[in-house]
Amino acid sequence: MKVGVVVFxxxxxxxxxxxxxxxxxxxKAEFIWHESASLxxxxxxxxxxxxxxxxxxxxxxxxxxxxxxQAVSKFAREGGLVAGICNGFQVxxxxxxxxxxxxxxxxxxxxxxxxxxxxxxxxxxxxxQATKGQILRLPVAHGEGCYIADERTLDxxxxxxxxxxxxxxxxxxxxxNIAGILNEKRNVMGMMxxxxxxxxxxxxxxxxxTILNSLIHAQVTASKS
Amino acid sequence: xxxxxxxxxxxxxxxxSEYDKVLRLLGREPSITELGIFSVMWSEHCSYKSSRIHLxxxxxxxxxxxxxxxxxxxxxxxxxxxxxxxxxxxxxHPSFIEPFQGAATGVxxxxxxxxxxxxxxIAVMDSIRFGKLDDTKTxxxxxxxxxxxxxxxxxxxNCFGVPTVGGECVFEESYDGNPLVNVFALGVFRHDEIFYxxxxxxxxxxxYVGAKTGRDGIHGASMASAEFTEESKQKxxxxxxxxxxxxxxxxxxxxxxxxxxAIVGIQDMGAAGLTSSTCEMGSRAGTGIEIxxxxxxxxxxxxxxxxxxxxxxxERMLIVAQxxxxxxxxxxxxxxxxxxxxxxxxxxxGMLRVKHHGxxxxxxxxxxxxxxxxxxxxxxxxxxxxxxxxxxEVRSKDLLADLKKLLASGDLGSKRWIYEQYDxxxxxxxxxxxxAEAAIVRIKGxxxxxxxxxxxxxxxxxxxxxxxxxxxxxxxxxxLSTAGALPIATTNNLNFGNPERPEIMAQLVESxxxxxxxxxxxxxxxxxxxxxLYNETLGTxxxxxxxxxxxxxxxxxxxxxxxxxxxxxxxxxxxxxxKPTPDELGGxxxxxxxxxxxxxxxxxxxxxxxxxxxxxxRELVRSRAVESAHDLGDGGLAIALAESSFGTGGxxxxxxxxxxxxxxxxxxxxxxxxxxxxRVLVSATDPEKVFALARQNNVEAxxxxxxLESRLVVRxxxxxxxxxxxxxxxxxxxxxxxHLLQDPVLVNTNV
Numbered sequence: 001m002k003v004g005v006v007v008f009x010x011x012x013x014x015x016x017x018x019x020x021x022x023x024x025x026x027x028k029a030e031f032i033w034h035e036s037a038s039l040x041x042x043x044x045x046x047x048x049x050x051x052x053x054x055x056x057x058x059x060x061x062x063x064x065x066x067x068x069x070q071a072v073s074k075f076a077r078e079g080g081l082v083a084g085i086c087n088g089f090q091v092x093x094x095x096x097x098x099x100x101x102x103x104x105x106x107x108x109x110x111x112x113x114x115x116x117x118x119x120x121x122x123x124x125x126x127x128x129q130a131t132k133g134q135i136l137r138l139p140v141a142h143g144e145g146c147y148i149a150d151e152r153t154l155d156x157x158x159x160x161x162x163x164x165x166x167x168x169x170x171x172x173x174x175x176x177n178i179a180g181i182l183n184e185k186r187n188v189m190g191m192m193x194x195x196x197x198x199x200x201x202x203x204x205x206x207x208x209x210t211i212l213n214s215l216i217h218a219q220v221t222a223s224k225s
Numbered sequence: 226x227x228x229x230x231x232x233x234x235x236x237x238x239x240x241x242s243e244y245d246k247v248l249r250l251l252g253r254e255p256s257i258t259e260l261g262i263f264s265v266m267w268s269e270h271c272s273y274k275s276s277r278i279h280l281x282x283x284x285x286x287x288x289x290x291x292x293x294x295x296x297x298x299x300x301x302x303x304x305x306x307x308x309x310x311x312x313x314x315x316x317x318h319p320s321f322i323e324p325f326q327g328a329a330t331g332v333x334x335x336x337x338x339x340x341x342x343x344x345x346x347i348a349v350m351d352s353i354r355f356g357k358l359d360d361t362k363t364x365x366x367x368x369x370x371x372x373x374x375x376x377x378x379x380x381x382x383n384c385f386g387v388p389t390v391g392g393e394c395v396f397e398e399s400y401d402g403n404p405l406v407n408v409f410a411l412g413v414f415r416h417d418e419i420f421y422x423x424x425x426x427x428x429x430x431x432x433y434v435g436a437k438t439g440r441d442g443i444h445g446a447s448m449a450s451a452e453f454t455e456e457s458k459q460k461x462x463x464x465x466x467x468x469x470x471x472x473x474x475x476x477x478x479x480x481x482x483x484x485x486x487a488i489v490g491i492q493d494m495g496a497a498g499l500t501s502s503t504c505e506m507g508s509r510a511g512t513g514i515e516i517x518x519x520x521x522x523x524x525x526x527x528x529x530x531x532x533x534x535x536x537x538x539x540e541r542m543l544i545v546a547q548x549x550x551x552x553x554x555x556x557x558x559x560x561x562x563x564x565x566x567x568x569x570x571x572x573x574x575g576m577l578r579v580k581h582h583g584x585x586x587x588x589x590x591x592x593x594x595x596x597x598x599x600x601x602x603x604x605x606x607x608x609x610x611x612x613x614x615x616x617x618e619v620r621s622k623d624l625l626a627d628l629k630k631l632l633a634s635g636d637l638g639s640k641r642w643i644y645e646q647y648d649x650x651x652x653x654x655x656x657x658x659x660x661a662e663a664a665i666v667r668i669k670g671x672x673x674x675x676x677x678x679x680x681x682x683x684x685x686x687x688x689x690x691x692x693x694x695x696x697x698x699x700x701x702x703x704x705l706s707t708a709g710a711l712p713i714a715t716t717n718n719l720n721f722g723n724p725e726r727p728e729i730m731a732q733l734v735e736s737x738x739x740x741x742x743x744x745x746x747x748x749x750x751x752x753x754x755x756x757x758l759y760n761e762t763l764g765t766x767x768x769x770x771x772x773x774x775x776x777x778x779x780x781x782x783x784x785x786x787x788x789x790x791x792x793x794x795x796x797x798x799x800x801x802x803x804k805p806t807p808d809e810l811g812g813x814x815x816x817x818x819x820x821x822x823x824x825x826x827x828x829x830x831x832x833x834x835x836x837x838x839x840x841x842x843r844e845l846v847r848s849r850a851v852e853s854a855h856d857l858g859d860g861g862l863a864i865a866l867a868e869s870s871f872g873t874g875g876x877x878x879x880x881x882x883x884x885x886x887x888x889x890x891x892x893x894x895x896x897x898x899x900x901x902x903x904r905v906l907v908s909a910t911d912p913e914k915v916f917a918l919a920r921q922n923n924v925e926a927x928x929x930x931x932x933l934e935s936r937l938v939v940r941x942x943x944x945x946x947x948x949x950x951x952x953x954x955x956x957x958x959x960x961x962x963x964h965l966l967q968d969p970v971l972v973n974t975n976v
Binding site: 010012013015016018022051052053054055056070109110111112113139141143162194196197199200201202203204 | 376379380383384385469470471473474477560561563644645646647648649650651652653655656667669781782783834
């Protein structure tokens with residue numbers, strides 16, 4: 001599988017995602033500059049962590065207008081696999097590819113630590129290698145990771161089995177402990193925790209490989225553009 | 226044009242004799258712009274005029290040193306064609322006036338020092354000191370400063386994308402009106418990627434890149450060289466505002482621009498921005514620089530030459546580029562959305578010439594600014610010290626209660642509340658992060674990792690600046706050795722009071738000489754650093770506080786942690802129980818937290834023994850003959866035992882404590898809490914390997930007990946000194962800072 005990692009000017013986990021995919025999982029990975037209007041021939045796209053355009057307005061609020069996000073939206077509409085991690089999740093909600101929003105952590109402080117998560121659905125290209133209820137310990141590192149949505153949306157996410165992972169110890173005040181979700185077609189995923197930071201035994205945690213391995217072994221349905 | 230009166234000279238913090246020197250060097254009266262330029266370049270902050278003659282005593286060379294002091298950062302060879310650049314710098318004064326921005330721009334400044342040399346920053350550590358959080362008068366203010374500083378560091382480092390991997394945080398009355406914020410940064414690059422701040426090649430272009438120039442931070446450097454008074458609160462506009470996103474763009478653009486081969490020299494615009502970058506680059510190359518201020522990107526209209534030359538707007542760099550290749554650089558900066566404008570040329574005459582609206586506003590020899598700043602051999606007598614030599618007779622009523630008090634204290638409690646606000650993992654290199662013996666960062670694409678540690682101890686240095694500083698170096702090296710790394714080089718931040726007071730100057734001199742002696746002995750040459758003087762508020766100086774950052778290397782491998790990993794292992798105290806006198810308890814955390822006193826002298830240090838202990842633990846860790854290793858430092862044996870028991874395993878797992886049986890004539894308070902150096906607590910399944918190597922290196926190794934589940938028990942002969950469940954201790958320790966920050970009595974106090 002060939003994975004494209006989008007690079008916004010303020011992305012800072014772009015290299016980490018690239019490293020996990022190419023060095024830990026031995027897949028092809030390439031960077032896609034934010035001004036690029038095409039994604040090339042990639043099979044999946046990762047929107048990495050960071051601060052896209054500085055994020056002084058709202059996280060991801062400017063990023064959604066970038067040329068690359070037009071391409072990502074088209075790719076997603078056509079069934080392409082899109083994974084937004086941390087800032088990438090924020091960008092996906094701003095771009096309307098995922099419902100809800102991410103706002104400042106309940107205690108107003110940045111939080112960086114390892115948290116236990118429960119895999120809620122395994123029916124997705126991002127979790128099919130997990131078992132239902134499996135506990136993953138993944139790092140979070142964000143200041144605006146509190147997931148919010150209206151009650152109807154939250155009910156719908158749960159009714160349609162679109163909650164990917166839930167916090168067992170909620171670090172940011174997210175509604176219904178939601179840490180990651182899917183879109184209706186289940187090909188777009190956003191999560192605040194960082195699987196790419198937990199993909200190397202040297203760093204003492206490989207729980208992220210469950211998510212990343214699911215992605216690279218997923219069925220690819222997107223038409224390449 | 227303003228007339229240069231004695232009042233104007235004094236307002237620029239130049240003495241009459243310094244002004245006379247300006248007249249001599251120029252051969253005429255300076256313009257107000259020139260006076261401003263001299264005042265910042267000759268400030269203590271930029272010129273090191275009080276410390277320079279003593280800093281020469283420091284060892285600066287070894288086969289690994291590629292660049293010693295004098296550049297933006299020191300550079301050390303780490304093998305495989307890789308090198309690291311690292312340095313520490315203070316932002317004490319700005320952080321007191323505006324904690325958030327003061328600390329944030331402190332991080333920004335040191336990061337620029339690293340990437341201006343061509344290295345990509347891969348780690349930051351910070352050493353921060355505040356007044357006590359529970360002080361009835363100043364506690365609330367100190368909490369506010371702590372929160373501001375920590376969120377400022379977090380804001381800048383997290384957004385920039387560099388992990389904050391360690392550091393230290395201390396609370397002490399002495400820092401009440403003068404917090405210390407020292408930030409260390411380290412970057413990595415290849416040997417052939419190193420850039421210097423040199424304006425070589427007459428006719429080459431001088432290019433300004435990055436953020437626009439505004440009126441912020443004017444005279445920051447001279448502010449950092451004055452004591453705090455009631456008026457300094459009005460100096461708020463002197464503190465700069467940081468933009469980490471801009472810095473991130475600048476980093477990527479600079480590293481990319483360096484690859485074009487068109488850059489001859491590059492330097493960041495730090496203190497005294499345009500002034501220091503131009504004259505220092507010119508001075509290093511023996512050239513002149515002529516700039517036209519009309520071309521400088523400006524944030525606001527109507528700025529004078531004086532304001533532009535002294536502005537400390539952040540996130541700016543000065544580049545000297547090969548003539549004719551400017552376009553290659555413009556393309557890169559345009560890609561990253563940054564201003565890049567030619568503002569001048571390199572000339573042959575050695576002058577800094579500044580033009581504005583067609584007129585020459587300043588014309589000064591570069592060397593006069595950069596190299597001919599006054600140097601003072603300030604008088605120094607006996608170091609300031611009022612603490613008694615002998616202390617009270619110490620007899621504890623309840624040693625367990627004492628231990629709990631220590632664990633819940635600001636200094637010894639977990640720093641989790643701080644480091645969880647820092648992204649300590651970004652770039653996925655952090656092998657050991659906050660809370661570990663030393664931070665370890667792997668170098669991708671190489672088999673080598675870099676370890677680093679930051680240490681200071683104002684109490685020891687107050688009792689004895691020379692011995693205190695030696696102890697800090699020993700401790701810092703011990704941290705690295707205990708993590709399995711070989712210490713190789715040092716950076717330092719000397720935080721002291723007013724050097725014009727002979728008893729303060731004496732502290733500085735003694736401390737530098739102690740630093741020199743220890744760095745020479747442990748073979749960790751000093752490659753750079755920073756001196757921050759005038760750390761006094763209303764005449765009260767801080768404790769003399771040298772902060773030492775030492776880096777080392779080791780082979781990349783999963784780390785040996787500080788925690789006991791399993792029950793049934795032998796607990797060994799490498800280096801022995803020590804032979805402290807009661808006077809050596811006077812500077813310890815026990816004296817501070819439990820007794821609220823300060824007396825005596827720092828623990829005595831046998832450097833030769835220390836070196837052997839370190840060689841031993843390094844080899845034991847490298848060969849994995851030990852399962853855990855934790856050096857004894859603040860709080861002594863009892864704290865090391867407790868911390869080794871606070872494993873971070875799954876919440877369902879039982880903590881692993883220890884059953885310790887000691888056999889010593891020492892008084893229990895000394896035995897448990899003395900802070901004698903040269904000691905490391907280890908656990909091992911096969912203790913014979915530890916004993917054998919210790920014997921071989923002529924180092925004491927005492928089996929003191931075994932690890933066991935859930936409890937920490939310490940007995941000396943037949944007397945039980947400590948007996949507690951580990952989790953009861955862990956709870957106090959883990960939430961120490963939260964509890965201090967939420968003291969309801971304080972929250973309701975109006976200060």
